[in-house]
Amino acid sequence: MESLYKKIAIVSVVLVILGGAKAQTLCNMTVIGLLECKPAVTPAKPPPPTAECCSALAQADFKCLCSYKDSKTLPSLGIDPELAVQLPQKCKIPNPHKC
Template identity: 45%
Template structure:
């Protein structure tokens, strides 16, 4: 039981860190992308019917390490991001979504 609680605590801490990183003006690099640039894709991955990604968003996604970004998939809802929309983004930008994503 202690391991489960510890695991949940770590997940919450990582989620809080990710949210903080997305809100900070300073750029932090995660998966080959500055977190400030990930905001260029926010409209395309939030909401019930998001618009198609912009060219600038796709440029960010094309330079990103997609398998690395997939490792953050479970944290997306805590940041207000719909995982289904996020997983569809590479395909909308002409890329393949990594298999284990």
């Protein structure tokens, strides 16, 4: 039951963020940028990241993003943390913070 409450809380936060998507950021990425990257980090056969995803990722605070790697939040949102840490290389972003 606790897991259900956590998922509801996460969805609520996402909805609030989406309400002001242009103004809201996470680790220097806008919500729109994060949403652009979601297909590329969603199992089972993710497509390559889009140019828009890579552009948003180039502005990201990688140390901040890496802090979510071991979080249960990402999998609960359908994001594979291992795919997520591969994005900088796929986007050819030089010298990102290593997770």
